[in-house]
Structure formats: structure tokens, C-alpha cells
Amino acid sequence: MSGPNKSYDPVQVTPLNAESVEAMVADALDAFAAATSVAELKQARAAHAADRSPVALANREIGALPPQARKDAGARIGQARARINQALNDREAEISADELARVLVEERVDVTLPVELAPVGAVHPITALMDKMSDVFVGMGWEVAEGPELESEWLNFDALNFIPDHPARTMQDTLFADPADGGIVLRTHTSPVQIRSLLDRELPVYVVCPGKVYRADEFDATHLPVFHQIEGLCVDKGINMGHLRGTLDAFARAMFGDVRTRMRPNYFPFTEPSAEVDLECFVCHGASVGDPANPCRTCNSEGWIEWGGCGIVNPRVLQAVGIDPDVYSGFAFGMGVDRALMSRNNNADLRDTVEGDVRFSRSLVGTAR
């Protein structure tokens, strides 16, 4: 940098006059405007705003001016540099905005391309449905009870008032563990879990028992030798058939919407009175009955769907687990989960549930519940 100029030459200070400074500013602004990329702007900045730029050089000359001129020149150069920097910043912002806009255009992807981070997994529809059913009861304060699938005959039959050699035993074609007289069977219903609950829990007992059960049955579109049930048991003081009806209605509404149930008397050894429970068709609500023009495939135009069995716990069952039937009474019910899947989710062939075809399990992802 040159030192203070005591004996100045007016010619030397020409660049500091107003016209020259204005020209420097005009040149710089033109150059910035002409730049169309970050690189060009960098060049324009070097030429017009950097240390060796005319305005920077002019600034250095201020010190050489006579003191009375320095103020004016200083102000003029300062303003010029401010205008140039402003213009530079503005242009820089413009150019980077343009560049970003261009990059954003260039980086566009086809968002309709398939994305797969992992294959589509699914819990089995039966599992999902059993969970849903259990949740309905958990929501009412009931608990979920479980037990072994290979079960003692005493729990599966005797304690449930199945008299040995009574025809009721052959109602449920039982699979026996070898030897057949060893007292061990594949449970034919989840009722032994009810017995276990009554043996193990304190009264009152409100439990549901979901699980796998076994019968020496056909294996076809409507029968499975291995299937799933959910049973419920309530033993408390003062329980009657009205409580059973109320519970079944609540269960039906939770699972199927605004539907009613009806009971038809029937026979089970472990309940007395016993009944079959039917569900009002949740699709046609009975409208298809007698209207051949509008058939309902969910209920076969019968208006009702067979749902399960139920009844008042036979006092003999309470006796077998040491509960005084004069003090306590209870109700029990049970229904097939696989059959519920048939009617609720339109499964036409029960074999699908055990064949393991991934298309079957995946078909209800997120909707079975």
C-alpha cells in the first residue's frame, strides 16, 4: 500500500472523481449480471470486487488525497463498494437459486417405482382373529387362559361330565395318545382349559380360552381335523342364562357390528341348559330370507349363521372341581375360529388355513383384525 501523499498530483486522483467511480460500479454490475454460473460470478467478483479490482485500488488512493478531498472520496468509494457487494450478493443468491432449481429438476425420480425394503410379512388370519376375539373379552375385564394340547382324559372328558362310554364321548371323534387307555388325548375342545382355570384360579372366574383343538374328522372344504376354538367361562355368584345372552350379544357386536344372537336348545354334557347360538347375518340382516332375487351367500339366505354352543355350567362340572353349585353358578360358550373366518372374511375353503400358501396369509394383512 502507498503511503500518504503529501504532494499530490491532481491527475493521479482522476479515478476518484464521481464519473470514474460511477463507471467502476457500472462495469461491476454489468459483469455480475453477465455471469450465469457460480464460476463466472467468481471471475466477475475477482475482477470487480476483489483486492485487485478497480474499486479496491481506488480505495487505496484515498490516503493520497489532500485532507479536504478525502472525506468526499471516501464516502464515494464506500458507497460504490457497498453497491458492488450488494449486487454481487444479490446475483450470487439468484445464481444459487437457479442452480438449485436446476439440480432439483435434474434429480427428479419416478416416485411410482416400486419400493420394497423387506418382503410383505403377515400373521396368519386365524392368529389375528383369535387375538381380536381375546381382546374383546380382555376389554370387558376377562382374562385369557391357556393349557396343553395333549391333555388328560380326566380334564378333557371326565371333569366335563362326559360319562365313560356315554355316546356323547363319541360325538367328538377323539385322537388318543398311544396307548389308548393311557388317559391322554389331543384335546377335542378348549374346555379342559376351563377346568384348569376353575382348579387354579380364585373365584369369580371370567376367562376366555382360545386355542387349537383336534378331532378325528374329515379334511375337506368345510372340515378340519385340527382347528381353533375360543371358549368363554364365567363362574360367579348369581349367574344365569340372561348373563350368557348378554355376553354373547356383546361379543357378537364387537366382532360383527350391529347384530343380534339367538339361542336354540341343544345338548352338551358340560352345560345344562345347553343351546346352540346363532348370529344374525351381519351382511343381509335377514333381508335375503324368502327373497330369491337377492340371495345372501354369507348366511345362505337363512338370515342366521351357526356360531357356537353355550349353556349354564352343569353343576356336576362345578362339583368335579370342588366348587359348591349351591353358591356359585356359571355359563360357558365356545365357537370355532376357523368357521368364523369363513363367514366373517369369506373364506370358502377351510383347507386354505392349513396349507401355508403365502397368498392366503397375506390376503388379510392389516384387515383381519
Next chain:
Amino acid sequence: MRAPLSWLRDYAALPGDLTGHDLGQALIRAGLEVETVESAGADVTGPLVVGRVLEFAEEPQKNGKTIRWCRVDVGPEHNDTSGSRGIVCGASNFSVDDLVVVALPGAVLPGGFAIAARKTYGHVSDGMICSAKELGLGDDHAGIMVLSDDLAPGASGYDVLHLRDEVLDIAVTPDRGYCWSMRGLARESAQALGVTFADPVDRPVPAASTAGYPVSLESDAGPLFVTVTVTGIDPGRPSPRWMQRRLQLAGMRPISLAVDITNYVMLETGQPIHAYDADRLSGPIVVRKAQPGEKIVTLDGVTRECDPDDLLITDDSGPIGLAGVMGGASTELSADTTTVVIEAAYFDPLTIARTSRRHKLSTEASKRFERGVDPAAGYAAAHRVADLLVELAGGTVVPDETICGAMPTIPTQQIDTELPSRVLGLPVPADQVVDLLEAIGVQVTREGDELRLLPPTWRPDLRDPYDYVEEVGRLIGLENIPTVVPKAPPGRGLTKSQRLRRAVNYAVAGAGFVEVISFPFAAESELDRLGIPADDPRRQLVRLANPLSETSPYLRTTLLPGLLAAVARNTSRSNDDLALFESGLVFLGNREWRPAPRPGVSQRPSEEELAAINAALPRQPRMLGAVLSGHWLPARAFAPAQPVTWQHAVALVEVAARAVGLSVVRRPAQQAPWHPGRCAEIVIAGTDTVIGYAGELHPSVCKAFGVPARTSAAEINLDLLIEAAPDRGDVADISTFPVAKEDVALIVDSDVAAEDVRQALVRGAGPLLESVRLFDVYVGEQIGEGKKSLAYALRFRAPDRTLTDADAGDARDAAVAAAAEATGAVQRTE
């Protein structure tokens, strides 16, 4: 039980316009399981009439057949101007003047077979002479039906043949033995519709008499035995058409008049009847238990060895009947039987049930006896048979009859009048209870608030107080009971095990696996194909005594065969990229077998008895299994296909462990059915608990199960995993001081497990270590043969200060030193 509506009408005064469907609905409401209501004969329509064959000419045909060109009088309404019709008939079992059944043009026979006048064998056949089979009246196709009665040509074939009827098919529950009869179903029908009922069992059992065929009862299981003898029957007479038709509609095959009568009366009254050819009986009938080794040839021609608990009907020749189940061949009615001894007995239901089961012989008789027949019906039924033999077979009843033994006593019951209201949740006044029970035949004696009840003889199921409550309920209608939702005490929600099992299921599904459910039946050959050695616990199989299939008589001890079968089934359906899992029980047989005790049911079993029951049950742990094959992800835009590897099987286990709040570590292992070099034993971190295995399957296992090569699998004991899961955890203490990063590369022998190195690093690095991540494995010339380089990124952080370079360096060096000591690792320096 199949019940023709016309038959029920014989005893129940049902409205004339009542349809089978109407009755079915009424019976359903009354608690009978009406499965179907068939319209029998509805598949025959149009003109069907009786015809008389006036003349015929036999005409041999080129095809070797001989047809008859007949003139048949089908009544003035249907005859053509010549007073008859010309019909071609292929059968030859009729003569001139015989009455036959003719389907005229316009008629449609079963199978949609439309009759029209058409040209055949050179004639226009103006109708068809029908066989029984063509009319849906049985299998007899030996020739056309020839009617022997005195009938006028032109009479309705429908009426003459009793063709049309409605048949209710009812699944009778075990408690309602009395509904195995028209008598019982008519009684229910009359009750359901509020009409009168005429009981076909209308003769009370008189006092004992020994005047008829001699009988001696030597067992409590046969307490009552009636015989009536009928002589002089004409064995050549056929059963009347109405009887044959009813038997047929009820699902029985007409055989001969005497046999048909016994079956007809059984269907009518519910009392099984046996008839002996009197000439083939020798000496008195003795009812007794079988002697060891005694044999009988039953009516079906089978020689059966009797059990000492079987009840037998015997005479001097030995056993002549398996009581209540099936008669013997030696005294069977034959084509020349003229004298019949009719047996109507009452047998102990359980004895008959056991015999029926023991001999795997369920008959119309045993079905009824084991459900309990009406002991008061036998005498009337025997006489009904006798009357029909007189009426239809020309027999004569021998006045001397035998009534041996006595009616079993029927226990009374006492209930309090409030019981039905209490159990049903619906107020039923005492008077109404009395009325309802009396309506079903119960004798009610009211004593204040107590009712003393004697059930009718046909209702052995009415035993307990609640049995009567059920009757009151079903007669009132269960739909009238008001509904109340009971208030359960506060519940504790799902148990830990239930919650965590669900968490595992949904986590594994969320990670991309599809749940399947398999049958748990197993074969030893599957274990062979898995290469499972003889001493493996998975060989401790539980066998079924009566398996569904002899090829899979065991219960599974591993989930893998079921999953492999599902893989094979999927690949056969071109679902090739598979990640399947199953959560289910396996069954491990006890080494020492012991039977499960069966204590009584009159009180709670003792704790010892309950413990013995549970101890006898095989262990049934819940397993989580998975099998993967094909691609984890197939080729897709910008990403190559990702074949499944052992890593995906391991990942499943890690996902499951994480879902229950645990981490697991792996050790190389050799375990069937996995690839010996690609199998990891899974251990719960910080314990020695091995929960299972994961890896690639052995190539020969893939081949044996017909699944793609490189199929991978995992199987862990879910119970063990859940048992080890923490009940609660503490949230992390988050340090906000900066992290210090150190990378180290360690050279180890190539057979050193990375997990061992990692554990040593963790141990050596001390508490400042925040995480360690293996980011590179290098094998190559630079480090020499038999070596590998493992590069780890270590992150250190202190809870209370910023770490200095020296802090981090010291910790790193300590980690490396520990790795060196444990695994011989050498830090790579270049």
C-alpha cells in the same frame, strides 16, 4: 333320524297345510337339530298312472335285444281312441293283465328324464312302463314294477306308490334317545305346535308271565325281556308298498315282510325288536354275560369273540345274539320261517355302548339302546309286530306270552320352584313350571316350595335338577330371557407370556415373514430326512393310538417338516420367494411312560392326583420356526435380487429376541438339519441358555424335502426366550458429552469367530465403550494365508466429561489387548 312327514301325521294331529319346512322350524325352536327337509318324489312330475297290460308282441332286434310292443290300458282319461296306448318296453318280467306303472308323455322322471311320444324300434312308444329305480324308489332294476293289488287303470301312480312325501332329517343329540322314533318326534311335533298326540305305545306292561317262550335273565344288564310268538305266517308275502316306501324314506332297505315289520315297529316306537325263527331255537332263552373265549357269528356273517362284559342272548346251542347290538346268524329269519318269536327287551345303555364300541359295530338297535329306550314300550312294540304279522303275513298270535323281569325303577328328583327362574334369569311362576313339566309327561307333586318330579319312562335324560330347568327353558323359549352383561372384576390384561408371544408374532411378520399353520402330525421318516440322530430329544415321539393317517402316526417334535412342506407346496404353486414362520407346540414324549390317572368327579381331585395328571402329560414347549427359500427380495428397479441366506434365518431370531427385550449371541454349531459350516447355536446374551439354531439347511435335507438349494431355517424354543425376557427395564441415561471414535483392524486366524473378538473388545474396552461395530472383513495377500482382518469402529463416551485423546486411546488399547489375549488378534498397523 329321517322322519317322513306323513308318518309323523299318524300320531300328531298336525294341520293339513303344514309343510315340512314349517315343522322343521318349529322343531328347531324346540331344540331339535333339523338338518334338512327333503321333498321326496318331487323329482317326478307329470302324468304317472297305473296301467294294465292288454297284450304284447315280442320283437327280436338286430342288437340282440328283444323288446315287447305292448298295448296298455292307462284309463279312459289317458287312452287313445283305441282304448289303450302303444308302449315299447325292454323288460320281460310281466304278463298280460299285469298292472304296471306308466309315465305318460309330459312326465319327467328323476334326473330330468322327460317322457315324450317317440319313435323307437319301429313303433311310436306313447309313454314308458317304469321300474322302481327309474322312479327313484330304490335300486331294484331287475325289471319293471308289477303291482299285485286290485287297482283301476288310470289311478294316480303318485298315490299308489306313496311317491311324494317330505322327510325331515334330524341329528338327534345323545340326551334325546326318544327322538330316535316317530313316536318321539311326533310327540315333540305335537308339543311344538300345540296339537294332540296319539301315542302308538298304548299298552302298559302287564305283570310278569312265564307262559310264553321260556326266558331266564341272569344279568342285571338285561332286566326286562318280553317275547310274543306268532305262528303260521306266510313267508312268501311281500311287504306292502306303503311300508317299503316309509322304510326307504327313513333310510332303511326293505328286506322281507317279517324283517320289514320289525324295522318298521322299531322306527315307529323306538324299541328295537329282534325276531327269531322259532324252529331254529333250541331250549330256553338265557340272557347272560359272555364267558371268556365265547364266540358268536352275527347276522353280518362275522365271527366275533366275546368279552366277558358283553351281554349275550343264548339258548342251548350257545350264543344266538349280541344283546342290543346284532342278532346271531343261527336263528335268523329265513325264506321258510313260519313261526316267529318276537323279542322286545330293555338293556343297560352303558353295557350296549361298550359292546358296540368294543366290536366296532354300531347298529340301528345299539344306537337306540345306548341312548336309553323306553322300558315301558317293549310290550306294546312286541304286540305291534305281532299285529302286523297277523294283518300282513296271515299269522296267528299265540296267547301265551313271556314277560320276564321288571321295569327298571326310575329315580325321582326334587327341585325348588324357584330354580328355573334363578338359572334362566327369567321369572317363571311355580304354576307355570308345573304345567310345562306335566306337558312333557313328568309327574309333578308340589309340596310347598318343592316339586317332586318323576320323569316319563322315555326320558332317562331327566336326571338332575338342571335337566328340568332346561325343559322349562326350551318350552318357554330362550329368546324370552332378558339379556344382562355380567360385570367381571378388574382384569389384569394379557399375561407376560401372552403379550410377548403376540409381540414376537407381529415383529416377525413386520420384518417380512409370513405365518403359516401346519398340522402337527409327524412321521419318523421326516426325522430321518432331517438327519436327526437316534439319541436326539426330537426322536422322543408321542404316538397316536388312532392316527388320522398311518403314514403320520406321531406328533411333531419340530416345526421344520411342516414348514418345509409349506415351502414345497408354495413352490409347486410358483410362490418361489418364501419367508415362512410358525409358532406352535411340539410334543416331547416322556422317557418313562405312565398313564394319566382319572380320579372321580364327585369332588375336587387331591393335589397329588392333579400333580400326577400333569406329570403324565408329555412336555409341550412352544417353538418358533422359520424356513426361507428363493429370494429375500427379488430383482427390482435399481436393485439386484437378494437371495435368502443363513443371515435371514438368524435375523428372524434376532427380531424375535428384540421383541421380548433380549439380545442373543451366536456360536458355530453342528446340529441337524443344518449345514455343518453354516449353523449358529443361539444363546441368550449373558446366559448359557441355548434356545435354538439358525442357518442354512444341509444340502441333503433340501434335496430330501424337495425344496430349493440354500433353503435356510431357524427354530427356537419360544417358552425359554419369553421366560428369560425382562419384566421391566430402565430407560437409558443419555450422556450429552461428545463421542470419541477409534477404529481398529485386527488380524486373527480365519477360524476365529467374530463374536469372540467382539466380546473380548467389549470386555477390554471397559465402561467408556458406547458401541462397537464390525465394518469390514478382509481376507487377502496383504495379511497372509489362513488369516482375516476384522475392522471395528469403536465409540467411546463418558457420562460426565469430554474424553481426551488419551482416554479414548487407552480404552482402545485395552480393548485390543483383551482381543489379543482371547483370540490371538494382532492389530494391523499399516
